[in-house]
Amino acid sequence: MGVFEIVRESLSGKSHDFTRGNLNRSIALLAIPMVIEMSMESVFALCDVYFVSRLGTSSVAAIGIVEGLITLVYALGIGLAVATTATVARRIGEGDPEKAARAAVQSNWLALGAGAALGLGAVIFSSELLELMGADALVVEIGDTYATILLGSQTVILLLFVNNAAFRGAGDASLAMRCLMLANAINLVLDPCLIFGLGPFPELGLTGAAVATTIGRSVGVGYQFLTLYRARGKLNITREQLPPDTAQLVPLARLAIGGFAQHAVAMASWTMLVRIVAGFGNAALAGYTVAIRLIIFALLPSWGLSSAAATLVGQSLGAKRSARAESVVWRIGAYNMVFLGSISLVFVTCSRALLAPFGISDEAMAIGSDALRIISYGFVFYAWELVLSQAFNGAGDTQTPTRINLLCFWAFQIPFAYGLSRMPEYGVHAVFWIGALAYSVAATLALLLFRRGKWKQVSV
Numbered sequence: 001m002g003v004f005e006i007v008r009e010s011l012s013g014k015s016h017d018f019t020r021g022n023l024n025r026s027i028a029l030l031a032i033p034m035v036i037e038m039s040m041e042s043v044f045a046l047c048d049v050y051f052v053s054r055l056g057t058s059s060v061a062a063i064g065i066v067e068g069l070i071t072l073v074y075a076l077g078i079g080l081a082v083a084t085t086a087t088v089a090r091r092i093g094e095g096d097p098e099k100a101a102r103a104a105v106q107s108n109w110l111a112l113g114a115g116a117a118l119g120l121g122a123v124i125f126s127s128e129l130l131e132l133m134g135a136d137a138l139v140v141e142i143g144d145t146y147a148t149i150l151l152g153s154q155t156v157i158l159l160l161f162v163n164n165a166a167f168r169g170a171g172d173a174s175l176a177m178r179c180l181m182l183a184n185a186i187n188l189v190l191d192p193c194l195i196f197g198l199g200p201f202p203e204l205g206l207t208g209a210a211v212a213t214t215i216g217r218s219v220g221v222g223y224q225f226l227t228l229y230r231a232r233g234k235l236n237i238t239r240e241q242l243p244p245d246t247a248q249l250v251p252l253a254r255l256a257i258g259g260f261a262q263h264a265v266a267m268a269s270w271t272m273l274v275r276i277v278a279g280f281g282n283a284a285l286a287g288y289t290v291a292i293r294l295i296i297f298a299l300l301p302s303w304g305l306s307s308a309a310a311t312l313v314g315q316s317l318g319a320k321r322s323a324r325a326e327s328v329v330w331r332i333g334a335y336n337m338v339f340l341g342s343i344s345l346v347f348v349t350c351s352r353a354l355l356a357p358f359g360i361s362d363e364a365m366a367i368g369s370d371a372l373r374i375i376s377y378g379f380v381f382y383a384w385e386l387v388l389s390q391a392f393n394g395a396g397d398t399q400t401p402t403r404i405n406l407l408c409f410w411a412f413q414i415p416f417a418y419g420l421s422r423m424p425e426y427g428v429h430a431v432f433w434i435g436a437l438a439y440s441v442a443a444t445l446a447l448l449l450f451r452r453g454k455w456k457q458v459s460v
Helices: 003-012 023-055 057-093 097-124 126-132 137-152 154-169 173-196 206-229 246-278 282-318 322-358 362-394 399-421 429-452
Strands: none
Touching (some): 003 023, 023 057, 023 173, 023 282, 023 322, 057 097, 057 137, 057 206, 057 362, 097 154, 126 137, 137 206, 154 282, 246 282, 246 399, 282 362, 362 399
8 A cells, every 4th residue: 555545544534453454554544643633733833922922022921931831731631631542442452432432421521520620720810820930020911811711721621632532542543633623723713813903803912812722622622522422433422421420430530640640740840941941031931932832843743653652552452462562662663763853953953043933032042042952952862752651651551651750850850950050151051951861861761661561461
């Protein structure tokens, strides 16, 4: 089968048995829509900050501060997604799509409860949270409504994560791709309209970016539910499956807590890094924010490729084919390393040119260029860290990545980044160097633990 035929088949939404057959073909059929899905998300992240950069450095700084806060929401979303993907994939591998559908419904209940509780608290204390993150008075004034809208819409964010995770776990990666493409397309159209007041739209400035994002995500969630309840994919949700089921909620919640802890540790360390960088002024924070958005642009397709490992590992273990699960990880890891290694070369050689279109100040440009270049030195290691973490998660082993993250990010990254950045000879650049080193150490530890093979015995 040629390349174009594989691409067409991967996007068609046809049902495939990923537990058997040619391994490269299975990886391609599952990974292509996931990579496209994450590429669309990365375009959204980049365009969002591109439009907002026209409003000035303080607006970009506000995005950086709120991004640091909302990463904790993403950590919860990823935790729920980890539990959903692992459980749905295992049930599909066992040949039980009815139980897979029930697991997807219960994951929605968890997302609804967590999103409502956390969203209410974030709305009440939005300005205090911005101040806690080191925002000055101008950034708090500009970003308060922006933060309220984004942090208050946590339920929508979590549902988007959970339902797409269910699609991926079932092997319906093309459906997950379409949902996110729809959400991002709406956001990209509404972003400039609501920020700058184009045509009949009101000029809302930074607030317009939050409104556009929330509308896009909400439409995406609506499409997910329509797909789930009209049986357009491998998961067929029926009315009888809708009530909460404690017997399934408890193990799902336990697995989700493990996934959340794992990513909360990593993302809370990112929040702390934003807090450290904020201490060097708005120019440093703006440059760092744009650089991180460019890095996200590169990493999200890599995340999509890594997500294929989670689904294939889960389904292979469900089908009692552990050797295939291990082979999946080595192959996807090698592909990911080549991809991110190539991106690293581009970032090292073209960092200033990549930042130029965003119109930030010269000081912000200098700091952002250094951040982009230095952090990308660790991309080859980060490629393996992404794949191995997803492999553990797909097997239902969330404890191993959590321990690695605690050690590498909280025991190593944060203390050293803070301490070295206080030294005049290092300054804010210490944050960038320690970040690259922390992910390299995490990848090495993950590789050693993966080779021990205990993840193969985890039950889900």
